[in-house]
Amino acid sequence: xxxxxxxxxxxxxxxxxxxxxxxxxxxxxxxxxxxxxxxxxxxxxxxxxxxxxxxxxxxxxxxxxxxxxxxxxxxxxxxxxxxxxxxxxxxxxxxxxxxxxxxxxxxxxxxxxxxxxxxxxxxxxxxxxxxxxxxxxxxxxxxxxxxxxxxxxxxxxxxxxxxxxxxxxxxxxxxxxxxxxxxxxxxxxxxxxxxxxxxxxxxxxxxxxxxxxxxxxxxxxxxxxx
Amino acid sequence: xxxxxxxxxxxxxxxxxxxxxxxxxxxxxxxxxxxxxxxxxxxxxxxxxxxxxxxxxxxxxxxxxxxxxxxxxxxxxxxxxxxxxxxxxxxxxxxxxxxxxxxxxxxxxxxxxxxxxxxxxxxxxxxxxxxxxxxxxxxxxxxxxxxxxxxxxxxxxxxxxxxxxxxxxxxxxxxxxxxxxxxxxxxxxxxxxxxxxxxxxxxxxxxxxxxxxxxxxxxxxxxxxxxxxxxxxxxxxxxxxxxxxxxxxxxxxxxxxxxxxxxxxxxxxxxxxxxxxxxxxxxxxxxxxxxxxxxxxxxxxxx
Numbered sequence: 001x002x003x004x005x006x007x008x009x010x011x012x013x014x015x016x017x018x019x020x021x022x023x024x025x026x027x028x029x030x031x032x033x034x035x036x037x038x039x040x041x042x043x044x045x046x047x048x049x050x051x052x053x054x055x056x057x058x059x060x061x062x063x064x065x066x067x068x069x070x071x072x073x074x075x076x077x078x079x080x081x082x083x084x085x086x087x088x089x090x091x092x093x094x095x096x097x098x099x100x101x102x103x104x105x106x107x108x109x110x111x112x113x114x115x116x117x118x119x120x121x122x123x124x125x126x127x128x129x130x131x132x133x134x135x136x137x138x139x140x141x142x143x144x145x146x147x148x149x150x151x152x153x154x155x156x157x158x159x160x161x162x163x164x165x166x167x168x169x170x171x172x173x174x175x176x177x178x179x180x181x182x183x184x185x186x187x188x189x190x191x192x193x194x195x196x197x198x199x200x201x202x203x204x205x206x207x208x209x210x211x212x213x214x215x216x217x218x219x220x221x222x223x224x225x226x
Numbered sequence: 227x228x229x230x231x232x233x234x235x236x237x238x239x240x241x242x243x244x245x246x247x248x249x250x251x252x253x254x255x256x257x258x259x260x261x262x263x264x265x266x267x268x269x270x271x272x273x274x275x276x277x278x279x280x281x282x283x284x285x286x287x288x289x290x291x292x293x294x295x296x297x298x299x300x301x302x303x304x305x306x307x308x309x310x311x312x313x314x315x316x317x318x319x320x321x322x323x324x325x326x327x328x329x330x331x332x333x334x335x336x337x338x339x340x341x342x343x344x345x346x347x348x349x350x351x352x353x354x355x356x357x358x359x360x361x362x363x364x365x366x367x368x369x370x371x372x373x374x375x376x377x378x379x380x381x382x383x384x385x386x387x388x389x390x391x392x393x394x395x396x397x398x399x400x401x402x403x404x405x406x407x408x409x410x411x412x413x414x415x416x417x418x419x420x421x422x423x424x425x426x427x428x429x430x431x432x433x434x435x436x437x438x439x440x441x442x443x444x445x446x447x448x449x450x451x452x453x454x455x456x457x458x459x460x461x462x463x464x465x466x467x468x469x470x471x472x473x474x475x476x477x478x479x480x481x482x483x484x485x486x487x488x489x490x491x492x493x494x495x496x497x498x499x500x501x502x503x504x505x506x507x508x509x510x511x512x513x514x515x516x517x518x519x520x521x522x523x524x525x526x527x528x529x
Contacts, residue, residue, distance in 0.1 A: 049440075051440065051529060075439075075442045075443060078442035079442035083440065090437070091434050091437055091438070092434070093241070093244040094240075103442060106438070106443035106447050107442060108230065150441060154442075
């Protein structure tokens with residue numbers, strides 16, 4: 001499903017983000033990428049949806065070589081990957097419903113389908129009652145659930161969550177992780193980038209540990225060991 | 227097919243309405259810019275009219291000897307009228323010249339007494355010549371050196387003709403150059419204002435642009451509502467400017483006319499040329515808006 005072959009990312013003039021990373025994530029897996037701040041976790045996740053391009057190496061998503069993906073193809077890739085960000089990245093002048101619907105509107109989805117799917121997804125993340133609210137009227141946990149709904153609405157095969165609980169308290173963190181587990185149970189491959197020890201240890205899933213931009217361990221049922 | 231334009235229009239209108247104060251500020255800037263340009267156009271038009279008015283009043287008086295016969299005078303008139311540079315020739319007979327002189331100096335007893343002591347009419351016939359343009363007076367003066375008429379002419383009222391003409395020419399050119407210079411400066415300022423207003427608007431939206439790209443929007447899908455918003459701003463700004471200018475010009479026209487002592491057809495100009503001026507301004511504004519939006523967004527679309 002996701003394959004990285006000797007991927008490196010160097011920022012000018014000579015700052016190493018990721019160094020010679022090779023990994024393979026199978027369909028339906030739940031993988032946590034862990035490591036301290038500045039070890040290249042976010043760089044790695046950003047390369048999966050072409051926000052960053054590798055300096056060397058190859059990246060394949062579902063067999064598609066996205067290493068040198070063209071600007072025209074980037075939207076097509078992003079419509080197939082659900083992405084959750086630590087800082088939410090919600091459109092501030094759009095309501096919860098509009099934020100979720102926007103992800104479908106950009107891909108030319110018909111209104112009848114949007115009208116049907118968006119309430120369903122909002123129900124999954126338990127935000128039906130907040131559909132007409134604007135992001136600033138929601139708590140951090142609610143905002144993150146909107147982001148998850150937006151990422152889910154495409155029914156993506158891959159779900160990338162970059163520090164989704166970084167700005168949340170313990171209760172909201174648990175809610176978000178439960179949601180990610182539920183998404184994974186439906187067959188979606190989940191890549192979770194985090195440095196939250198409790199979350200990783202509670203998941204009991206595959207853990208890839210990064211240090212100085214390199215993979216230092218890759219354990220099937222791992223724990224946070226840094 | 228209809229879905230995409232509909233969504234782009236919906237997002238543009240949503241942006242316009244939900245960023246109400248940004249829209250108000252942007253439109254205000256565009257209104258001020260357009261107003262400056264249009265005030266300058268009115269200024270150019272009025273000075274042009276005023277210069278024409280002054281030029282219209284420049285004329286040469288050609289005084290003939292009393293002995294000049296009617297045939298000779300008619301010949302001179304026909305000769306002058308045959309010149310393409312001559313717009314009009316007015317014939318003032320000897321009697322009319324005397325009547326005008328008496329009327330003009332009715333309050334001056336000394337002059338009136340002198341006139342009475344001279345039994346015969348001391349005035350000869352006069353031709354008042356108007357030229358098509360100020361530049362044509364040189365030619366007309368030379369044409370009057372024609373040997374057929376040269377001896378009949380007692381005096382030509384060219385005393386300070388050259389001074390007046392060169393004065394008018396000088397001020398006309400100065401006013402015109404001043405107008406051109408001012409227009410060029412205003413246009414440059416206008417372009418910079420619109421460009422920066424658009425840039426600030428896009429800068430405020432930079433995070434939203436990045437988010438739209440990250441959730442899978444194509445660059446065109448992100449860009450199009452902003453471009454449409456620019457068109458909406460331009461249309462609103464122009465409508466407001468027309469709504470301001472119309473009553474202002476309506477009020478100013480009689481004031482200008484009474485000041486210059488001649489009709490300054492501001493409203494006529496507004497009705498006949500206004501549509502082209504405003505359409506051109508709208509096209510220019512949309513063009514500047516589109517280019518500025520495109521340039522300003524380029525950086526933020528690279529996500």
